[in-house]
Amino acid sequence: MALETRARFTDPAELRAEIRAGRWRGTTAGQAAGFAQANLVVLPRDLAFDFLVFCLRNPKPCPVMEVLESGDPIPRLTTPTADVRTDVPAYRIYRGGELVAEVSDISSDWTDDAIAFLLGCSFTFEEALVDGGIPVRHQEVGCTVPMYRTSIQTRPAGPFHGRMVVSMRPIPAEMVSCAVQITACLPHAHGAPVHVGDPATIGIAEIDSPDYGDPVPIERGEVPVFWSCGVTPQSVGLDARPEWMITHSPARMFLTDVPNRELDVFKGRFLGR
């Protein structure tokens, strides 16, 4: 699937306004460069504690950027002018673990006990890789990154458990060390890779048949490098069969006002203090 990633917006607030007005339903990849985008998960309050503990026990797939107050749709810490009910291009609504609707506004589905989680996104580290001179294959090809279910068990918390989903980028062998270092500095965007090399070691039998996204070619001299993927919390969340759960639709992320360079829980003025 070819994606429209031409950069039309530089300001996240401007694109959020377009989305809210219903004029932008596509991917947010490549938009508002330099600002962190986020995975969105919304759950009822009675599951929120266990889900948050799951995220803390599995910080690579589930890097927590912000947890909103019960029933509050405003991300007051990272993006106080936004509303998570209207500012994402497309949402998926699940009931009992089954997808029941894909919508562009969840205002009428919102409840007083809804709790929204914003989790870091790989777009941040892909930008850092490209800035560091490291090629990102699926961007070159113009498709979605390949993602795989692995044999790596996440650490369970309450009803949440399951296997880690990873994304793969082929990296020239001489650049692997550099790619690890660049992404290690971005723990709020999945951090360093979880695996470098042989896919079979982590339970991936067919590298050309990803479970999500599109296959990409691995050239001679390149090593497949695997990062924890933001699909993990969605998949683990759904396996717990919550009464309801809402997420963003793939590649249609929530745009925060946090500059990627401040996306460090202990340094930036947004997340660390």
Next chain:
Amino acid sequence: MALETRARFTDPAELRAEIRAGRWRGTTAGQAAGFAQANLVVLPRDLAFDFLVFCLRNPKPCPVMEVLESGDPIPRLTTPTADVRTDVPAYRIYRGGELVAEVSDISSDWTDDAIAFLLGCSFTFEEALVDGGIPVRHQEVGCTVPMYRTSIQTRPAGPFHGRMVVSMRPIPAEMVSCAVQITACLPHAHGAPVHVGDPATIGIAEIDSPDYGDPVPIERGEVPVFWSCGVTPQSVGLDARPEWMITHSPARMFLTDVPNRELDVFKGRFLGR
């Protein structure tokens, strides 16, 4: 108050066994060098989510090392052979925000909905400062670190809100930059200082009259450096007047099995994956 900090134990499990047997009621400062000690907070499940969100929004005073499962006293991630009901030298039990008892075992107070939080401790960064050749005054003097209530507002979450408590160490001016860098590398032990210099700026009127702990002399050429303090979550927790809350007693910490050098959520085998 002079503290007994002679190092008698090198293995945290060995000291935990002594504590559990009732043979060690004193401070844990200086014991089991190289291993992280932790602040303990236990709350009923209905407050646990908001308290955890408070910790995430205030990572410097409240660096989360581990959150235990509901009703489970075993820290399965960091210290699976321990039991937080028996392995701390002294506990404080509060009801409605008031101290009602100080005990050496909380087994009979434990409930099915008790949730224990282990939060990082300044002993870790003090060890790193000393290893880096930076003097730690209250250790030289043999007293408790001076702590102060400040005008710095924490970020609220649910019923939890209030002002940050900080600890102060006088650092020779030429070593301040080094002290910042060393502690910045330990985000799970309060991280970098929150303030360097003039105490009045953060609402401290009398540097010689700390709100907790003991005063220490600041010599000519030294700068008072302030770090977020683990007393903050206790003070904020009590201000919320929970039906009940249990904490460790000051300087009588829980000893984890996590080496300080692995106390990084994104690197160590204990906390990061």
